[in-house]
Amino acid sequence: MELRLDGVSVAVAGRALVRELRLDVPSGRIVGLIGPNGSGKSTALRCVYRALRPTAGAVLLDGADVTAIPLRESARLVAALTQESHSELDFTVEEVVALGRTPHLAHGRALGREERELCRWAMARVGVAHLAGRSVLTLSGGERQRVLIARALVQQPRVLVLDEPTNHLDVRHQVELAALLRASGLTVLVALHDLNLAAATCDRLGVLSGGSLVAAGSPADVLTPELIRRVFGVEATVVTHPRTGATQLLYDLTDETGRTGGEDRTRGVQSTGTAGTAKTAKAANTVHTSDAIAKGAPT
Numbered sequence: 200m201e202l203r204l205d206g207v208s209v210a211v212a213g214r215a216l217v218r219e220l221r222l223d224v225p226s227g228r229i230v231g232l233i234g235p236n237g238s239g240k241s242t243a244l245r246c247v248y249r250a251l252r253p254t255a256g257a258v259l260l261d262g263a264d265v266t267a268i269p270l271r272e273s274a275r276l277v278a279a280l281t282q283e284s285h286s287e288l289d290f291t292v293e294e295v296v297a298l299g300r301t302p303h304l305a306h307g308r309a310l311g312r313e314e315r316e317l318c319r320w321a322m323a324r325v326g327v328a329h330l331a332g333r334s335v336l337t338l339s340g341g342e343r344q345r346v347l348i349a350r351a352l353v354q355q356p357r358v359l360v361l362d363e364p365t366n367h368l369d370v371r372h373q374v375e376l377a378a379l380l381r382a383s384g385l386t387v388l389v390a391l392h393d394l395n396l397a398a399a400t401c402d403r404l405g406v407l408s409g410g411s412l413v414a415a416g417s418p419a420d421v422l423t424p425e426l427i428r429r430v431f432g433v434e435a436t437v438v439t440h441p442r443t444g445a446t447q448l449l450y451d452l453t454d455e456t457g458r459t460g461g462e463d464r465t466r467g468v469q470s471t472g473t474a475g476t477a478k479t480a481k482a483a484n485t486v487h488t489s490d491a492i493a494k495g496a497p498t
């Protein structure tokens with residue numbers, strides 16, 4: 200199913216949060232929305248999963264305006280994993296995952312055998328099967344996030360919208376989520392802060408800045424040092440992953456004294472001889488601060 204944002208604008212109290220956003224997500228492709236904090240990514244995604252109605256323009260699913268599709272029908276087609284998905288209700292993991300079937304159930308009907316099997320498959324797929332009977336309130340942030348991904352999977356949508364899905368996920372689960380998205384065959388629109396994960400996962404990227412799309416294209420076309428500097432205010436070097444060929448960024452993490460964190464850590468290690476400990480980090484900081492003071496840096 201093709202997703203198209205056709206000149207979507209959102210204004211609240213006279214302020215434009217998203218301006219004439221045009222973005223296509225071809226069927227079965229993954230498009231990443233990147234941009235600084237407050238650039239309008241979540242606002243744009245909310246229009247897709249109908250938490251917001253565009254002030255102008257439209258969100259189209261295979262050419263049909265989503266606002267013209269009955270809510271229950273669009274809930275079957277579009278699953279969303281959002282910043283608001285985390286609820287404080289005391290449900291078990293399997294109950295939360297089963298909620299993903301809601302748009303498919305006639306009123307009051309219980310899950311059938313195949314649906315329960317689907318829920319078990321989805322929990323196993325994201326590695327939370329062992330938590331099935333646990334209250335979601337007792338889970339870690341990453342476990343909860345994976346439960347919500349399982350809930351989205353059992354919805355069996357055609358389009359998946361994810362807002363910062365790797366929040367809370369450790370690096371293994373980030374990589375697994377990226378692989379899951381790629382294997383899903385779904386049409387995916389995902390907002391990501393991790394530009395390297397976005398570059399490795401997404402077929403195309405759209406860059407938002409101040410509510411406007413300032414670049415769109417393949418990761419290699421979009422992620423240039425100039426764009427990273429202009430949009431994020433960060434110096435970066437673009438490299439090609441030696442094995443996968445993916446475009447990746449190396450950030451120039453120099454601090455206000457012009458030194459890198461690596462240099463500082465090395466100094467700390469040399470001065471204390473206790474590599475890798477909290478004590479070392481503290482010592483490194485101390486060295487760094489006192490060096491800065493010696494250099495006349497503002498304190």
Ligand SMILES: Nc1ncnc2c1ncn2[C@@H]1O[C@H](COP(=O)(O)OP(=O)(O)OP(=O)(O)O)[C@@H](O)[C@H]1O
Binds near residue numbers: 216237239240241
């Ligand atoms: N309902 C609202 N009323 C007023 N301003 C809003 C509303 N919703 C969002 N905003 C503002 O719109 C801007 C865009 O917010 P949005 O959440 O879309 O950004 P984002 O790119 O997802 O940011 P982040 O990376 O921090 O999650 C922000 O400045 C935000 O404060």
